[in-house]
Amino acid sequence: MLSTEAPLLSVADLTSAYGRIEALHGLSLHVGAREIVALVGGNGAGKTTLLRALSGVQPVTGGRVSFEGADITRASPHARVRAGIAQVPEGRQIFTPLTIEDNLRLGAYLRKDKEIAEDLERVYGLFPVLKERRRNPAGGLSGGQQQMLAIGRALMSRPKLLLLDEPSMGLAPVLVDQVFEIIARLRDTDDVTIFLVEQNAFAALSIADRGYVIETGEIAMSGPGNELLTDDRVREAYLGV
């Protein structure tokens, strides 16, 4: 097991670019095992770019990403999933023509163990609405249900680290609370470490142990979630108060 000091995920001086336009300018952060860490920031600050780089679907031009002490900066996306990193991407990105059950089953694509059926039932237990409609195409689900499916699909890989990109986007306020409640509970029920990226800074920082504020591809501030919530600069820039 890891010692308490060694972070599960550490990112050092990460740079990433779209063509000649650099989106991340030497970004550094770390996420400890069983932590909930939130990254908040405005549109275009580089939040999604960072998460895509962490999953290996966005090219990295410099710096280093390590997971459980191993360098994964150049690892393929499937190698990272196998290592225990799963992502709930921005805009859900579910497989709309496939059934709900197939979506979940594909979340466990790299697993060969016998407990997949068990985990499927656990996800259905977490989100009963998915079980009711398991044989239907996933495209027929509402936005909130699709978000649940995307979270369930990511859980099916039995991740150690769950990356969530804007889980509240496009959801009704009552659903936002529900989704964040589930995320906060996952750490306790599944021992999952959570790294969450949000424009909804209030909701994200409320459940986070620690938070980072990202501005134009760099970390501008960091600290415990409740401290950032009461910080005047954060309140002004991201909470609108």
Place this chain on the structure above:
Amino acid sequence: MAEFLQFCVSGLTVGAVYALVALGFTIIYNASDVVNFAQGEFVMIGGMATVFLTAAGVPLPLAALIAIAAAMVVGLALHRLAIEPARGASPVTLIIITIGASIFLRGLAQVVFDRQFHSLPSFSGDTPIQFGGAAILPQSFWVLAGAGIIVLALWAFFNRTLLGKAVLATAANRLAARLVGINTSFVVGFSFVVSAAIGAIAGILVTPITLTSYDIGTLLALKGFAAAMLGGMGNPLGAIVGGLAVGLLEAFGAGYLSSTYKDAIAFIVILGVLFVMPGGLFGRASVERV
């Protein structure tokens, strides 16, 4: 009536081959957005390799298997050497690459094989079966049954296996497929290999009826592509219906109007349908992908 039945059977036989070519287009297009114009060359390789292997004394079933394997290797090489290095290029660039590959394979076939027309003996004799006044070649049943089995096998693969669903997932959402750990580059390579095998099988089955030569691929790719467009690009059911429709149009056009213009008749009808239904018969409302 006997005449009508005769045209139906010959149209369905040729149409089954177009349907298999169109299915090859569909599988690769769905997995990678590439329209593979070298699809007809897989049909040529299947037929020609079987002809030359049987001429060298290899028994027909074994020759057929080797020919299918050879086409699969060519399909894999096409992906690894031509498509994969150009990953991220625009679809038009990729299409031009496949046209280049098609010309290259045709040239290679002239060297490896020759420039003559060849045939294979029918698998179960040449005595026509009389049915309702029409004379049906036994080989027609081989073609139709082979196409039917391939369609069923593909259906089972896509609906019953995890790898099949991974291919569908890659087609539906490439980013999400990579995020759940699907090796999408493998999936695309796999789709090239499967399409090559389907094309080769079609080529072997139809050679006793239509003959084969190094350059049959061009027209087959064109007909298969037209069939896929008619059915709606990317839709497997559309590919099958489109293929059979093109085959029937040709047979009836040649039989009732003029055999000189049989290709033109089929294409004019296809143009007419696409004019009214730009997405094809089973097309999605929008095929634009961002």
